[in-house]
Amino acid sequence: xxxxxxxHQSQSLWNYTLSPGWTMKEVEILNLALxxxxxxxxxxxxxxxxxxxxxxGQIYMQTQRLLGQQSLGEFMGLQVDLKKVYLHNxxxxxxxxxxxxxxxxxxxxxxxxxKKRIAENKKNFGISPADxxxxxxxxxxxxxxxxxxxxxxxxxxxxxxxxxxxxxxALKKDILRKLKKIENGEIEETFDxxxxxxxxxxxxxxxxxxxxx
Numbered sequence: 001x002x003x004x005x006x007x008h009q010s011q012s013l014w015n016y017t018l019s020p021g022w023t024m025k026e027v028e029i030l031n032l033a034l035x036x037x038x039x040x041x042x043x044x045x046x047x048x049x050x051x052x053x054x055x056x057g058q059i060y061m062q063t064q065r066l067l068g069q070q071s072l073g074e075f076m077g078l079q080v081d082l083k084k085v086y087l088h089n090x091x092x093x094x095x096x097x098x099x100x101x102x103x104x105x106x107x108x109x110x111x112x113x114x115k116k117r118i119a120e121n122k123k124n125f126g127i128s129p130a131d132x133x134x135x136x137x138x139x140x141x142x143x144x145x146x147x148x149x150x151x152x153x154x155x156x157x158x159x160x161x162x163x164x165x166x167x168x169x170a171l172k173k174d175i176l177r178k179l180k181k182i183e184n185g186e187i188e189e190t191f192d193x194x195x196x197x198x199x200x201x202x203x204x205x206x207x208x209x210x211x212x213x
Contacts, residue, residue, distance in 0.1 A: 016065045016066050016068065016086060016100060017065050017099045017100050017101075018062075018065070019058065019061045019062045019065060020153075021058065022058070022062055026051060026054070027062060027066070029050050029051055029137065029138060030045075030051060030054075030059065030062055030063070030066070031066060031082055031083075032050075032135050032136075032137055033045045033048065033050055033051065033137055034063060034066070034079075034080075034082060035079055035080070035081070035082065035127055035131075035132065035135055036079070036132060036135040036137060037079070038077050038078055038079045039063060039067075039072060039075045039076055039077065039078055039079075039080070040072065040075075040076040040077055041077070042056040042059055042060065043056070045059060046059075048137055048139065049139045049140050050137040050138055050139060050140070052140045055167075055170055056170060057166045057167045057169075057170035057171075058167075060072070060166055061166065061167075064101050065099060065100065065101055066082045066083075066086060067082055067085050067086055067089065067101075068085065068086040068089035068090060068100055068101055068102060069089055069101055069102040069104075070098075070101050070102065070103055070104060071102075071104045073109060073114055073117075074109070074114060074117035074118055074121055075118070075121055076118070077118070078118065078121055078122050078125075078126060079126065079127055079132055080121060080122070080125040080126055080127060081125050081126075081127055084125050085121075085125050088124075088125075089102055150171075151168075151171065154167045154168055154171065
């Protein structure tokens with residue numbers, strides 16, 4: 001990787017915060033994966049097997065902290081120098097922050113504004129195809145499926161409201177997918193504690209959907 005990219009790998013200035021369940025080594029790998037595949041390419045990162053056991057929700061939340069901002073829309077699809085973006089965000093004044101990440105308190109961007117921001121960010125923070133080609137990721141061959149935080153871990157963890165919603169939505173989809181397989185006879189139904197917890201959560205989510213209708 002070029003000297004310019006390596007320069008921005010300096011840990012002394014990049015004081016991002018770790019999401020629960022992440023190690024420094026895993027975050028280093030995530031940083032490389034985001035530069036290689038692009039922000040928002042969550043499924044490609046999962047399929048690359050460089051971060052076994054990490055869910056899309058977990059990757060999304062740690063990406064927010066790497067960039068230093070909660071809103072990722074203006075970076076979706078981009079391959080950028082994340083540390084350069086973080087340092088740029090740390091220089092901004094008169095903004096609200098949580099876990100060192102800028103919180104969006106204004107109106108949502110329009111589609112045109114979003115396209116303009118993406119183009120600007122690509123110009124200011126994008127990395128070259130030559131540098132991208134040099135990125136090598138570790139690959140761990142695992143048989144287990146993507147893991148998800150439990151309901152209690154989400155609610156009791158040190159998460160923002162947005163992070164809780166993202167994790168709960170991911171957990172809900174996983175539960176419904178597994179229950180569908182049980183109903184179709186694709187996997188054997190068991191009655192261990194994990195299944196019972198998922199059944200209870202499905203009921204909670206169903207009751208919640210009914211009450212909000």
